[in-house]
Structure formats: C-alpha cells, structure tokens
Amino acid sequence: RESSAQAVVSTQSTGGIPRAKWTALCYLDIIKKRNKPKAPPTAPKAAPFFLQTTKELVPKFVVEEKEKEEERSTKPLRVGESDFQTQLLQYEDASALLKYMKDMATPTIDLELQSLSPMDGGSHDLVMRFLEFLITAHTLKTSFDLAQAYTNVFLKYNRRYLMEEGSLREKLSTLRDLHKDQWRKLQRKCQEVVCVTNFLKNVAL
Numbered sequence: 001r002e003s004s005a006q007a008v009v010s011t012q013s014t015g016g017i018p019r020a021k022w023t024a025l026c027y028l029d030i031i032k033k034r035n036k037p038k039a040p041p042t043a044p045k046a047a048p049f050f051l052q053t054t055k056e057l058v059p060k061f062v063v064e065e066k067e068k069e070e071e072r073s074t075k076p077l078r079v080g081e082s083d084f085q086t087q088l089l090q091y092e093d094a095s096a097l098l099k100y101m102k103d104m105a106t107p108t109i110d111l112e113l114q115s116l117s118p119m120d121g122g123s124h125d126l127v128m129r130f131l132e133f134l135i136t137a138h139t140l141k142t143s144f145d146l147a148q149a150y151t152n153v154f155l156k157y158n159r160r161y162l163m164e165e166g167s168l169r170e171k172l173s174t175l176r177d178l179h180k181d182q183w184r185k186l187q188r189k190c191q192e193v194v195c196v197t198n199f200l201k202n203v204a205l
Contacts, residue, residue: 015143017102022149028110084112085122088129094136098143101150113153117161124165127158131171138178144186151179 015022024031081089084104091097101109116122116130134154137147155162162168 013142013144015098015102015146017146019145021106022145025106025109025149026152028106082112082115084108085115085126088126088133091129091133094133094140095142097133098137098140098146102143102146109150110153113150114157116154117158119161120157127161127165128168128171130154131168131175135171135175135178138175138182141182144182151175 084100087097087100104112113130114120116126118124131154134147134151137143137150162172
C-alpha cells in the first residue's frame with residue numbers, strides 16, 4: 001500500500017517532506033536578501049580637525065577604504081572535505097543519499113551545492129558524482145519534487161563549469177532527456193485529470 005505521505009502521480013511520487021522546504025531551496029538567495037536585517041542608525045564618524053590631503057599639485061582629501069572590505073563574499077571558508085562531500089563520493093545507493101539529503105537543513109544543502117565545482121573549492125569528481133546522482137534520482141521516480149529542486153540549484157551554481165567541462169556533456173544530455181520525458185508524462189496526466197473533471201462537471205446527474 002502506498003504511504004499516505006506521498007502524493008502519487010502515475011509512477012511518480014513526491015519526497016514526503018514539507019513543500020516549503022524544497023521551494024525555499026530554489027529561492028534561498030531571494031529569501032536571505034529579503035530577510036536581511038537593516039543596520040541600526042549610527043552616529044556619523046567624527047571628522048579630524050585637520051583633514052589629510054594627498055601631496056599632489058592639486059591636493060585631494062584621503063578617502064579611507066576600510067568599509068569596502070564589508071563587500072566581500074559572506075560564504076564561509078572550510079578546511080577539508082565536508083560530511084556531505086564524503087557521502088557523495090562514497091555512496092553506492094542513490095536512495096540512501098537522497099534520504100541523507102532529506103535530513104539536511106535547507107541552507108546547508110544550498111552551501112554544499114555551491115561548493116561542488118573546482119571554481120568554488122570542490123572538485124571535478126564531486127560535480128560528476130552529483131550529476132550521476134541526479135540522473136539516478138530522476139530514474140527512481142520516488143522524489144520528483146526533490147529531484148527537480150536539487151537539479152535547479154545544482155545548475156544555477158555550477159552551470160559555468162558544466163559548460164566548460166566537455167567530459168560531462170553526455171551525462172548532461174542524459175539528465176536533460178530524463179527531465180523532458182518526466183515533465184511530458186506529468187503534463188499528459190494533468191491534462192487527463194482536467195478532461196475527466198470537465199466531463200464530470202458537464203454530466204447531467
């Protein structure tokens with residue numbers, strides 16, 4: 001008997017976690033920006049009695065640039081391999097890795113997917129393994145919503161490396177074809193439901 005926690009659409013089913021969790025993953029950057037607290041008002045910095053100037057023919061006031069350091073990326077630095085990266089490199093069962101990711105916090109998943117490519121401190125193997133995981137996750141058809149959300153965020157953060165790395169094109173094509181096929185089947189089923197619903201509405205009781 002199918003678990004009541006899963007909404008079945010033909011052979012597709014959802015991951016059984018709250019919708020807000022996987023939808024937040026796709027828009028986490030927007031949510032962070034929206035919820036970012038505004039800095040409290042501060043008193044203006046006291047100016048020195050004599051302002052420093054440059055030693056030029058036409059002197060200019062010296063501008064302090066300490067505040068520019070605040071524009072640096074807030075992405076935390078970490079040393080070594082994370083638990084998720086270890087799991088990703090060593091997994092043999094995609095279902096087990098999928099279950100592991102279900103228990104991860106949304107910001108943690110976002111950070112991990114940002115850190116896969118060599119450009120962001122990861123490695124080629126991490127990108128390749130996650131790409132293989134996505135292909136298997138789409139094939140399993142047990143967590144349609146999560147597979148779509150993870151694919152969305154993975155491509156958003158790693159698209160540049162994926163475009164430049166020719167050895168991953170075949171796997172990307174496989175993922176694309178699976179994605180198209182699943183959405184085509186889902187749209188067909190949705191259309192069938194709409195047709196049956198309209199028919200029942202017009203049937204004379």
